[in-house]
Amino acid sequence: MSARGVLLSCLVCLLLSVKPAVAQAPGISGYFTGGVTFLEAAESFDAVAGTSQPMTLGGGAHVSRIWHGVFADLAITRSSLDGERVFVSNGNVFRLGIPWEARMQPIDLAAGWRFRAGAAGPYVGAGVTFMKYTEESDFAQSGDNVDVRKAGPLVLAGFDVPVGPWVRVGVEARYRRVSGVLGDAGVSKAFNEDQLGGASTAVRVSVGR
DSSP, rough: OOOHHHHHHHHHHHHHHOOOOOOOOEEEEEEEEEEEEEOOHHHHHHHSOOOOOOOEEEEEEEEEEESTTTTEEEEEEEEEEEEEEEETTTTTEEEEEEEEEEEEEEEEEEEEEEOOOOOOOOOEEEEEEEEEEEEEETTTTTTTTTEEEEEEEEEHHHHHHHHSSEEEEEEEEEEEEBBSSSSSSSHHHHTTOOOOOOEEEEEEEEEEE
């Protein structure tokens, strides 16, 4: 056989040995998340609620393998704080004995990239958070209660591992930055704090493909 024939035969054998690439379908899962948020306006919330680290519960949906490692993520969480109204003078906090409560409900839309690292699935992402924030208290005067919605940037990172055919468990961190809610009046103005967001850490349990 000539050299040309040998080369052609090898090429045919190589082509026959190559398996066609099969595109993976996107994976869709829902998840539950629970953890703690470390609010950036720590002095303000410590003054009225005695803590700036509320527990956070929520859930969401995750679409992976949109294109290679690209994913999209939607999360809705909720946290709350209870305390009492205060008056701040020269850095001193005077409690007024009037019940007060705050509710925070961010809706996060994010996209990012999942890396392959054996069974573990580390990922990073960024997006936008839409924050609903309310404050209510007894005997509130006009303008004392707050009900606002603002948007801000979001970054996240985490990893999870499979614990069953359809279940993954992992940990996650998020950071939200939301301006235009605090700092104009009251306690937050006294402490010169104008950021409502902060960092959060959570355990995440996902069910799906």
